[in-house]
């Protein structure tokens with residue numbers, strides 16, 4: 001779209017022309033509030049709509065521009081990948097966050113996406129045991145407690161707001177998950193996340209030297225402790241729930257003390273997993289929003305004409321769906337409670353900033369997969385892929401023999417969705433990497449549940465068919481970080497085991513249930529409407545940039561969504 005003059009001016013002119021001076025032209029946003037609901041598949045709000053209030057999801061759906069067919073276009077639909085895509089408007093191939101975990105080619109070590117030994121968390125006791133209380137299996141892969149956004153290779157929309165307006169533009173990000181907060185906060189924002197082991201919101205020395213007084217006060221204020229001894233019970237009468245009579249489903253995880261049926265007990269505040277259990281329930285989102293409200297007030301967001309940016313990523317939906325599945329009474333009650341939490345947040349924004357001066361963008365980092373057990377009861381093909389079992393088959397020994405490689409010299413590791421080969425040993429043996437990749441891929445392709453095994457060699461040469469799945473795998477391919485073979489599983493097949501922890505359902509595929517997300521823009525000058533054409537999440541950041549008149553992020557490949565801009 002050609003920009004003849006900056007958007008606020010265009011908006012003013014258009015407003016004057018069409019409204020004939022009857023109403024004031026829409027004013028430019030003072031605050032961008034980017035809400036990301038972790039693992040909120042595109043259909044779930046409508047599916048669980050019974051009992052929703054007027055001021056949460058319903059308000060956004062009625063007042064906003066609602067995209068009914070929004071998808072991520074990368075293949076590995078995981079948390080850091082989706083968040084970074086939303087923040088940067090580009091593919092993981094470009095922003096570099098190709099997976100929650102990858103292997104560092106130089107050291108051979110596993111890398112957790114936002115880990116960074118140079119920036120330890122502020123105020124954490126050395127050697128404290130919070131990692132042991134970590135039930136987020138992905139986060140447990142980190143080899144250091146330091147965190148920073150340095151692995152993100154492009155700017156984010158928050159960075160661009162900061163670059164455009166200078167230090168008066170405030171950029172903040174909050175989530176239970178470190179990776180969600182850090183990805184959305186970009187390089188110039190300040191990110192806060194929840195330490196489950198310590199029961200408080202933390203940040204790292206990348207962002208600050210010490211905590212501001214308001215963070216200390218919030219952490220000392222007892223908000224986390226007030227759930228102690230309490231329970232998560234149903235919000236509404238059973239008639240409001242599709243799953244009222246299906247609370248106890250055999251495929252749900254049965255965590256000790258938490259159980260599979262309502263009510264779920266948080267236990268005492270000193271319980272080893274107390275902080276973790278809060279995040280496995282709507283309490284995690286309630287605390288995140290409570291912390292965000294303190295942030296808005298104390299940092300003075302949205303109080304002047306220079307736009308500020310706040311990302312709030314809500315993690316409870318994700319953890320609950322991993323434990324109970326998206327089709328569970330827990331997932332359903334969580335959505336109704338999330339609706340109340342959103343309403344509370346929107347009302348707070350209206351009082352402090354004014355919704356008329358706030359651009360609200362709601363999306364999700366990925367969709368969600370149904371539990372294998374559930375699908376099988378319906379006769380739908382589904383399964384779990386176990387790489388260890390696949391690697392125990394004769395093909396691996398046969399290939400090693402064929403290539404003259406000792407044990408451990410062929411495969412370095414499997415970190416879903418990538419198989420990493422031992423490139424050093426392969427080079428030392430004088431073998432051609434592309435040929436070895438092709439041989440391993442050929443063997444893996446025959447395994448049950450594998451749809452495609454795609455080699456890095458083929459991706460780097462562009463030698464893959466031009467179809468949506470291969471485009472998604474290509475969008476995920478970063479030569480430095482991606483593995484040697486990308487395993488695309490058949491629909492409803494996935495890896496459910498993380499470092500020995502078995503969960504109920506796992507997203508991460510390029511199939512529509514995992515790529516499908518809600519997308520709503522609500523704010524000054526945006527017409528309430530429903531848009532049915534397919535759009536992609538890479539379009540989100542460029543749209544925000546267009547509305548504010550900033551540059552798109554440095555690697556952006558998406559395009560501004562015209563329905564949000566046209567008026």
Ligand SMILES: [Zn+2]
Pocket residue numbers: 038039078079080318365366
């Ligand atoms: Zn996620």
